[in-house]
Amino acid sequence: MRVLVTGGAGFIGSHYVRQVLSGAYPSLTDAEVVVLDKLTYAGNEANLAPVADSARFRFVRGDICDAELVGELMSGVDLVVHFAAESHVDRSIAGSADFVLTNVLGTQTLLQGALEAAVGKFVHVSTDEVYGTIESGSWTENHLLEPNSPYSASKASSDLLARSYHRTHGLPVCVTRCSNNYGPYQFPEKVIPLFVTNLLDGRKVPLYGDGLNIRDWLHVDDHCHGIQLVADGGRAGEIYNIGGGTELTNRELTERLLAAVGAGWDQVEPVPDRLGHDRRYSVDITKIGAELGYRPRVPFDEGLAATVAWYRDNRRWWEPLKDRAALVGK
Numbered sequence: 001m002r003v004l005v006t007g008g009a010g011f012i013g014s015h016y017v018r019q020v021l022s023g024a025y026p027s028l029t030d031a032e033v034v035v036l037d038k039l040t041y042a043g044n045e046a047n048l049a050p051v052a053d054s055a056r057f058r059f060v061r062g063d064i065c066d067a068e069l070v071g072e073l074m075s076g077v078d079l080v081v082h083f084a085a086e087s088h089v090d091r092s093i094a095g096s097a098d099f100v101l102t103n104v105l106g107t108q109t110l111l112q113g114a115l116e117a118a119v120g121k122f123v124h125v126s127t128d129e130v131y132g133t134i135e136s137g138s139w140t141e142n143h144l145l146e147p148n149s150p151y152s153a154s155k156a157s158s159d160l161l162a163r164s165y166h167r168t169h170g171l172p173v174c175v176t177r178c179s180n181n182y183g184p185y186q187f188p189e190k191v192i193p194l195f196v197t198n199l200l201d202g203r204k205v206p207l208y209g210d211g212l213n214i215r216d217w218l219h220v221d222d223h224c225h226g227i228q229l230v231a232d233g234g235r236a237g238e239i240y241n242i243g244g245g246t247e248l249t250n251r252e253l254t255e256r257l258l259a260a261v262g263a264g265w266d267q268v269e270p271v272p273d274r275l276g277h278d279r280r281y282s283v284d285i286t287k288i289g290a291e292l293g294y295r296p297r298v299p300f301d302e303g304l305a306a307t308v309a310w311y312r313d314n315r316r317w318w319e320p321l322k323d324r325a326a327l328v329g330k
């Protein structure tokens, strides 16, 4: 069994690889894992250090838009798990060309490579942001795609390409759409690691607008578990939402982070709202629960406490990354 993981040096992809190689997923206990990652500002080989010596692991630095390289790597692959993306909304507002290249053209290059190599399963990791924003209730997988940022528009485009490769060519593709992830090894431009590392340094944290935007929080371990359930048993051509079940306003999240590090509200600096800022995200996870038995397992308070402790204990991991994270967080 060979698994090709794109974007495996990023936050979620590296968690997935560490889990596979530590034997967390029974169907992949003997699997060989090949990571394809360009190592952009968000990619970090240190995220893979715990598994770097595994005989079942191989790292390839390269671009998912490179059709020749993708063609070579696809040979003999049974499963593709596609995480690689430009993933930060604020950066897509500042400039979206890289988002279209990697998220759209890169995904198409991988789908074509997988088709030519007759890969057994292709899991395309997407986001709930493709649905847009929702005042009340939750999105099912059949909801319209109404992305509002260049990031989410590029992800929606890649979802449609994935669907088309299934409908047109019969490629066994599944698409997953998850909510906001948190956990260790997340690049300190996204809101939780940005706020925690700022607070640990005694710096202020930037809170967008009125702070009442609502996000559903999903521990990265629950996300990767959901992805593996889809890889093992998801029906080809289907979309599966993956959520964490904890909806919080950004103000509520900020209060919890301040409490976790013993700081007060005077550390919060209100900043003008993000352009096109989605008000609320909420995914309905009935389908993946009923079909594949998924449910989030990490209670938010425990997951958040462990995450804050990880950043407190791993300053050597994040300090060099702070300079790269010039823009404010997701």
Ligand SMILES: NC(=O)c1ccc[n+]([C@@H]2O[C@H](COP(=O)([O-])OP(=O)(O)OC[C@H]3O[C@@H](n4cnc5c(N)ncnc54)[C@H](O)[C@@H]3O)[C@@H](O)[C@H]2O)c1
Pocket: 006, 007, 008, 009, 010, 011, 012, 013, 036, 037, 038, 039, 040, 041, 042, 043, 044, 062, 063, 064, 065, 082, 083, 084, 085, 086, 087, 088, 102, 106, 125, 126, 127, 128, 155, 178, 179, 180, 181, 182, 187
């Ligand atoms: N983080 C979240 O909360 C979240 C939520 C929903 C969906 N997602 C999706 O999950 C996936 C992983 O997100 P993440 O937070 O781990 O992202 P990340 O930014 O931490 O990692 C992305 C990885 O992709 C690599 N990469 C970027 N462009 C590449 C290219 N052209 N070729 C090869 N590698 C390239 C980077 O080097 C990096 O290692 C993305 O597809 C993202 O859209 C993330």
